[in-house]
Amino acid sequence: KQEVxxxxxxxxxxxxxxxxxxxxxxxxxxxxxxxxxxxPGKGLTxxxxxxxxxxxxxxxxxxxxxxxxxxxSTLYIAASQPGDSATYLCAVxxxxxxxxxxxxxxxxxxxx
Amino acid sequence: xxxxxxxxxxxxxxxxTPVTLRCHQTENHRYMYWYxxxxxxxxxxxxxSYGVKDTDKGEVSDGYSVSRSKTEDFLLTLESAxxxxxxxxxxxxxxxxxxxxxxGPGTRLTVL
Numbered sequence: 001k002q003e004v005x006x007x008x009x010x011x012x013x014x015x016x017x018x019x020x021x022x023x024x025x026x027x028x029x030x031x032x033x034x035x036x037x038x039x040p041g042k043g044l045t046x047x048x049x050x051x052x053x054x055x056x057x058x059x060x061x062x063x064x065x066x067x068x069x070x071x072x073s074t075l076y077i078a079a080s081q082p083g084d085s086a087t088y089l090c091a092v093x094x095x096x097x098x099x100x101x102x103x104x105x106x107x108x109x110x111x112x
Numbered sequence: 113x114x115x116x117x118x119x120x121x122x123x124x125x126x127x128x129t130p131v132t133l134r135c136h137q138t139e140n141h142r143y144m145y146w147y148x149x150x151x152x153x154x155x156x157x158x159x160x161s162y163g164v165k166d167t168d169k170g171e172v173s174d175g176y177s178v179s180r181s182k183t184e185d186f187l188l189t190l191e192s193a194x195x196x197x198x199x200x201x202x203x204x205x206x207x208x209x210x211x212x213x214x215x216g217p218g219t220r221l222t223v224l
Contacts, residue, residue, distance in 0.1 A: 031211060032210070032211055032212075034212065034213060036215075042217070042218070043202060043215045043216055043217045043218050044202070044204075044215040045215075046212060046213065046214060046215075049210055049212045051210065089155075091213070093211060093213075098143050098160075098162065098206065098211070099145070099157060099160060099170070100213060102154060102155045103154075104154045105154065
């Protein structure tokens with residue numbers, strides 16, 4: 001069974017600092033890995049999707065890397081802003097299934 | 113944003129009453145999912161569908177049933193609601209070339 005871990009559970013940084021969020025998974029046989037953002041009381045918004053054959057994906061200030069062999073993904077958010085405050089979830093889709101395994105998330109607070 | 117709507121968005125009901133939540137998509141995606149999200153438990157899969165009339169149980173399916181008679185609609189039914197089913201329910205879809213998963217806005221259900 002795929003286990004997905006996100007450490008730390010919470011993170012507080014001053015505005016302008018770069019954010020580094022970590023995701024680890026136990027089974028390297030994955031189809032893709034997806035990063036989501038969730039604001040309080042809202043649904044999940046897809047940020048980045050990395051296919052198993054890719055090493056990274058970028059969108060604006062966001063960059064996500066994938067190292068399947070070590071079972072790790074990292075989400076980088078450059079020059080953080082208070083509007084980046086949210087919970088970020090990592091999810092892995094196994095190569096032989098279509099159900100995602102989710103991490104518990106990292107709650108980020110960016111202080112103005 | 114992916115075209116996913118959920119109805120109702122909020123509902124308060126009493127213990128023992130039946131409740132049906134509806135998820136509607138306009139993306140023609142094959143896979144649809146129902147999750148519940150609770151503090152301390154994260155996202156948990158209730159049921160999912162891999163095609164019209166094709167459904168299967170997730171990790172917390174007891175007390176829930178689903179139906180999918182059309183590609184675009186996925187219904188979640190609580191046959192006899194209990195207070196432990198008070199939660200936020202999210203519908204999700206995936207499909208297409210990348211298999212990216214998208215979430216609806218959620219339904220907040222309170223069972224008194």
